[in-house]
Amino acid sequence: MDLVTLADIRAAAAVIRPAAVRTPLLRFADGLSVKPESLQPVGAFKIRGALNAIARLPEDVRARGVVAYSSGNHAQAVAYAAKLFRIQATIVVPENAPVIKVTATRAYGARVELVPMAERESRAAELVAETGAALIPPFDHPDVIAGQGTVGLEIAEDFPEVGTVLVPVSGGGLISGVATAVKALAPGARVIGVEPELAADAAESFRTGAVVSWPAEDRARTSADGLRAVLSDLTFAHIRARVDDVVTVTEEEIADAVRALARQTRIIAEPSGAVAVAAWLRLRSPASVAVVSGGNVDPDVLAALL
Numbered sequence: 001m002d003l004v005t006l007a008d009i010r011a012a013a014a015v016i017r018p019a020a021v022r023t024p025l026l027r028f029a030d031g032l033s034v035k036p037e038s039l040q041p042v043g044a045f046k047i048r049g050a051l052n053a054i055a056r057l058p059e060d061v062r063a064r065g066v067v068a069y070s071s072g073n074h075a076q077a078v079a080y081a082a083k084l085f086r087i088q089a090t091i092v093v094p095e096n097a098p099v100i101k102v103t104a105t106r107a108y109g110a111r112v113e114l115v116p117m118a119e120r121e122s123r124a125a126e127l128v129a130e131t132g133a134a135l136i137p138p139f140d141h142p143d144v145i146a147g148q149g150t151v152g153l154e155i156a157e158d159f160p161e162v163g164t165v166l167v168p169v170s171g172g173g174l175i176s177g178v179a180t181a182v183k184a185l186a187p188g189a190r191v192i193g194v195e196p197e198l199a200a201d202a203a204e205s206f207r208t209g210a211v212v213s214w215p216a217e218d219r220a221r222t223s224a225d226g227l228r229a230v231l232s233d234l235t236f237a238h239i240r241a242r243v244d245d246v247v248t249v250t251e252e253e254i255a256d257a258v259r260a261l262a263r264q265t266r267i268i269a270e271p272s273g274a275v276a277v278a279a280w281l282r283l284r285s286p287a288s289v290a291v292v293s294g295g296n297v298d299p300d301v302l303a304a305l306l
Contacts, residue, residue: 001237004142006184009149009177012052016147019084020048023151025158026265031286034277035155036267038295042104044226044273045151045174045293046070046077046138052147053136054081062087065133069093069120071225072101073272073294074138079110090133092124098225098298117228118216139173140232149177155289156185163287166276169193169202169246170227172235174293179242193239193246194279196254198222202231202239206246211236223251223301226272226294249278257281258305261292270297271305 021040025033037045054066065088068078075091082089089110093102094117106112115123128135137144151174155165165182167175172193179191195202199219204212211231219228231239239246249257254271257278261267269277269292276290297305 001234003238003241004145004149004177004180006181008142008146009153009181012048012146013150013153015055016048016051016150019051022154025155025289026267028265028277028290031284032280032288032290033159034261034265034267035151035289035291037151037291037293038267038269038273042073042076042080043294043296044073044077045148045291046073047080048150049144049147049173050074050077050081050136053141053143054085056143057134061134065089065131066136067092067124067127067131067133068136068138069124070138071228072097073226073296075105075110075112076101076108076296078136079105079108082110083108090127092120092127094120096220098296100298101296104296117220138229139171140234145173145177145235145238147177148174149181151291152178152181153185156182159289160186161287162186162189162289164190164192164285166192166194166279166288166290168227168272168275168291168293169195171229172202172231172239174291175243176235176238178291179238183242190244191242192279193243194275195227195246195248196222196224196275197248197250199224199228200248203246203248205231205236206239206243224254224272224275226270227275247279249275249282253278253282255305262306267292268295268297268302270294
């Protein structure tokens with residue numbers, strides 16, 4: 001299986017530069033800086049992969065519109081990118097997705113279909129067959145991985161001496177791209193994936209050497225709604241080749257990290273975006289960067305956490 005390369009990520013960086021923010025590294029504590037992807041136009045890193053994937057579609061294909069399936073942040077990113085390209089986007093979203101993410105997706109002009117979580121991918125495939133639109137998957141595509149990898153490119157460029165990079169893991173697109181860039185530019189650094197204990201299929205996959213899929217109802221238990229997807233063969237191949245470890249955090253640790261980010265860096269993180277910081281608060285590894293992958297949290301949830 002062909003893996004994404006540093007050259008692919010550099011090319012993606014040039015493509016997305018006009019629309020995606022180059023987020024800074026912010027000091028959280030001695031030994032840790034955070035990469036706040038919550039500062040992106042759609043409040044999450046997903047804009048990087050969506051922009052790169054849609055930009056690389058042939059013009060005649062792109063004109064037919066795009067389809068995506070997502071629990072929220074990829075939905076917003078595809079809707080936002082489609083609006084920039086002036087094409088139609090249809091997004092299939094699970095019924096239990098946060099209202100704030102569904103509302104934002106519609107606000108960008110996308111058509112949203114709500115379905116049971118287990119039917120997201122099948123309904124998206126039906127829409128592609130019915131309309132001829134192009135599918136923009138949330139993680140299982142080289143162009144999406146390359147776009148997400150620009151996060152790692154920026155980390156390595158801004159902090160060449162980085163010792164550890166902590167990255168949230170769901171479907172694996174973000175960590176696949178980040179690990180590719182970091183290992184190429186800072187080969188001495190460790191790249192560690194982080195996911196909730198209640199949706200720890202990636203950690204089990206890493207330990208067993210084969211993709212493991214937990215039942216959707218089990219993965220739905222975590223408050224980190226953006227980390228409920230399952231690895232693909234493509235992302236798992238990247239993880240096996242380029243990731244040093246995958247660790248898990250508890251729901252209590254996630255909540256503590258959301259609070260700490262708000263109080264210490266003035267960054268609002270959704271639970272999914274806070275897991276990397278949650279892991280650092282336990283590991284305390286020096287010269288670390290934690291990717292805060294998104295900040296699209298329901299106001300009532302944030303108020304309760306704080």
